[in-house]
Amino acid sequence: MPKIKVKRSSTIVDMTAMTDVSFLLLTFFILTAKFRPATPVVIDMPTSASEIPVPDNMMVITVDKEGMIYFSVENPKVKVATLQNLKQRYSKTYPALEKLTDQQIANFINLPVYGYDISQLPEILNIPAADLGSLKDFSGVPIDSANNQLRDWIQSARWADRLDKQESGATDREDIRVAIKGDKTTNVQAVQEVIKILTEEPVNIHTFNLITSLEGPVSAEAAGTEPPAK
Amino acid sequence: MADIQTPEKGSHSKHGKGKVRSKKMSTRVDFTPMVDLAFLLISFFMLTTTLNKPVAMELNMPKKDEQVKTDVKESQVINLLLDKDDKIWYYEGQVVYDMKTTNYAADGVREVLYDKQKDVGRKHGNPEKMIVIIKMTEGASYKNMVDILDEMDITNTKIYAIQDIADLEVEAIANGGKLDIVPTPQ
Numbered sequence: 421m422p423k424i425k426v427k428r429s430s431t432i433v434d435m436t437a438m439t440d441v442s443f444l445l446l447t448f449f450i451l452t453a454k455f456r457p458a459t460p461v462v463i464d465m466p467t468s469a470s471e472i473p474v475p476d477n478m479m480v481i482t483v484d485k486e487g488m489i490y491f492s493v494e495n496p497k498v499k500v501a502t503l504q505n506l507k508q509r510y511s512k513t514y515p516a517l518e519k520l521t522d523q524q525i526a527n528f529i530n531l532p533v534y535g536y537d538i539s540q541l542p543e544i545l546n547i548p549a550a551d552l553g554s555l556k557d558f559s560g561v562p563i564d565s566a567n568n569q570l571r572d573w574i575q576s577a578r579w580a581d582r583l584d585k586q587e588s589g590a591t592d593r594e595d596i597r598v599a600i601k602g603d604k605t606t607n608v609q610a611v612q613e614v615i616k617i618l619t620e621e622p623v624n625i626h627t628f629n630l631i632t633s634l635e636g637p638v639s640a641e642a643a644g645t646e647p648p649a650k
Numbered sequence: 651m652a653d654i655q656t657p658e659k660g661s662h663s664k665h666g667k668g669k670v671r672s673k674k675m676s677t678r679v680d681f682t683p684m685v686d687l688a689f690l691l692i693s694f695f696m697l698t699t700t701l702n703k704p705v706a707m708e709l710n711m712p713k714k715d716e717q718v719k720t721d722v723k724e725s726q727v728i729n730l731l732l733d734k735d736d737k738i739w740y741y742e743g744q745v746v747y748d749m750k751t752t753n754y755a756a757d758g759v760r761e762v763l764y765d766k767q768k769d770v771g772r773k774h775g776n777p778e779k780m781i782v783i784i785k786m787t788e789g790a791s792y793k794n795m796v797d798i799l800d801e802m803d804i805t806n807t808k809i810y811a812i813q814d815i816a817d818l819e820v821e822a823i824a825n826g827g828k829l830d831i832v833p834t835p836q
Contacts, residue, residue: 629707
């Protein structure tokens with residue numbers, strides 16, 4: 421009887437196809453991923469069923485758990501112009517603002533959120549750009565009636581937006597929008613305080629947005645992040 | 651590795667004399683570490699990607715100087731008072747002395763609003779004539795406000811307003827939703 425020969429098959433698995441697939445996926449994820457900007461303020465936003473996307477050109481007024489106010493402008497060009505306009509407004513009260521260097525002003529772009537008194541600004545802008553993302557000691561933008569700096573920030577941002585619109589020639593562009601971003605547990609009175617500033621003279625903004633996360637099981641921002649130490 | 655190493659068949663030929671053979675190098679490259687790396691990176695990017703993008707709600711507040719007087723029937727109005735601990739007090743028209751409570755669940759305030767819509771539809775011919783007045787107490791959270799505005803959107807309520815809470819209402823809440831004095835309608 422002839423021997424039955426066991427056919428020896430190669431144990432080598434061709435990995436090329438798998439590499440192709442995995443790198444295709446990798447490329448896809450890298451290209452579609454948009455890193456969440458490192459925000460020093462952790463905001464766990466409430467959810468809503470709204471389907472309106474977040475406007476592109478906006479200023480964001482953030483109200484954190486303790487009711488502290490932060491201000492930020494999305495567009496970097498408008499952001500710098502806002503600071504320049506605000507500098508003029510406050511240079512009489514704080515002469516130090518007049519001496520802001522171009523480097524300091526450029527550094528302002530790297531500031532993810534602004535939550536300080538205006539007198540602290542030159543000091544904050546001396547901090548190297550790399551460390552700005554991890555700033556912790558916020559005092560919040562003052563909003564009391566005697567010293568309403570938030571109002572001036574809003575006004576400056578609107579002015580800067582109009583200037584940018586003229587310079588870029590996009591006159592039909594929609595005006596800068598105001599968006600309020602609050603934490604779930606923020607006391608509603610803090611938010612109403614902001615709304616009051618917006619709707620009253622001289623700001624007079626009656627349409628604005630509330631930023632919320634999409635109705636879903638878990639908010640990603642809430643997962644495993646500690647609130648900043650006060 | 652992805653292959654099992656087997657001893658080379660021609661290994662003994664090294665020791666023999668004869669021709670010097672140039673060693674044949676395999677052209678096969680082992681891709682396994684590359685796949686490992688690729689999948690590691692994929693996992694990293696998948697885990698760090700924020701899947702839920704934020705959305706925006708639009709809120710319109712009335713202008714102060716626009717004193718447009720509209721004719722409002724009492725039966726069109728429902729007042730919602732957002733209290734602490736996710737509690738909602740509500741009363742119809744001016745019946746502030748008899749408030750009821752509800753919550754943010756789907757069968758809570760939404761049902762109340764739908765019922766009122768039906769009622770308004772019957773009395774005034776159009777359910778969209780319902781007017782919701784939202785008032786927030788000191789203890790309410792921002793989440794409550796967003797939830798109730800979201801509820802306006804869900805129930806398709808066209809007319810709603812955010813107002814400051816009145817003293818009488820605060821008193822009624824403290825009193826468990828009831829007031830002894832029946833206020834005279836203005």
